Amino acid sequence: MSKKLIASDFDGTFYRNGQITTNDRKLIKKWQESGRYFGIVTGRGLNFFQTVKEKKFKPDFLILYNGALVADGDGNTIHEDFIPRDVFEEIKGIFKQNPDGCLHYDKTGDEDFYHQYYATYENYEQALAVADIINNQLGDKVNAVVNGVHVNIGKKGATKANGVRHILSHYGLSENEGAVVGDDYNDLDMLKQLDGWAMATGRPEVKAQANHICFSVGSLAKKLMK
Numbered sequence: 001m002s003k004k005l006i007a008s009d010f011d012g013t014f015y016r017n018g019q020i021t022t023n024d025r026k027l028i029k030k031w032q033e034s035g036r037y038f039g040i041v042t043g044r045g046l047n048f049f050q051t052v053k054e055k056k057f058k059p060d061f062l063i064l065y066n067g068a069l070v071a072d073g074d075g076n077t078i079h080e081d082f083i084p085r086d087v088f089e090e091i092k093g094i095f096k097q098n099p100d101g102c103l104h105y106d107k108t109g110d111e112d113f114y115h116q117y118y119a120t121y122e123n124y125e126q127a128l129a130v131a132d133i134i135n136n137q138l139g140d141k142v143n144a145v146v147n148g149v150h151v152n153i154g155k156k157g158a159t160k161a162n163g164v165r166h167i168l169s170h171y172g173l174s175e176n177e178g179a180v181v182g183d184d185y186n187d188l189d190m191l192k193q194l195d196g197w198a199m200a201t202g203r204p205e206v207k208a209q210a211n212h213i214c215f216s217v218g219s220l221a222k223k224l225m226k
Contacts, residue, residue, distance in 0.1 A: 009182035027218035067163030
């Protein structure tokens with residue numbers, strides 16, 4: 001089936017070595033001009049709307065907080081998931097109990113609900129270990145994923161894969177009409193559940209579990225337009 005939508009991770013995938021390449025910009029623009037959809041699915045949060053302006057590209061949609069917030073290209077919310085404050089406090093307690101290698105963990109603000117919780121570790125092995133602890137202790141309430149040396153935690157079911165499903169439904173498309181691309185552990189759920197493409201520069205463990213490999217987002221768009 002012909003592909004109508006590409007959902008791409010940002011850091012290390014569409015944004016590499018401090019830039020979006022000219023070739024990727026050109027080929028994604030061609031993809032969108034053909035009537036297809038392109039957007040970003042990332043662990044980043046609300047400040048990513050400003051990043052889009054600064055980097056001067058126009059996605060058709062944004063999936064933020066690893067799937068907890070889905071919005072169209074104009075910033076209109078399509079779907080949201082939240083962690084209640086009491087669960088947020090439970091997560092914070094786990095980081096307090098496991099301080100080794102933890103450089104920073106999120107603090108509770110004044111809100112009653114949160115899109116995502118996060119922490120930063122000295123290396124990704126430590127981040128993976130703590131993510132496992134969180135999933136074992138609170139897996140009925142949240143899911144923890146690793147993005148580099150960061151642990152990102154969202155409400156149970158708020159995943160990149162489900163974020164892409166929400167945007168496919170929004171556009172009236174089937175799962176077979178979408179392709180996803182990423183490079184890190186927090187991309188694994190969408191790479192395995194949907195038509196997943198791992199970056200050739202991605203983590204070996206991620207590439208081993210993806211359906212396909214590509215060298216750039218632009219080259220993927222060019223291939224899927226044939």
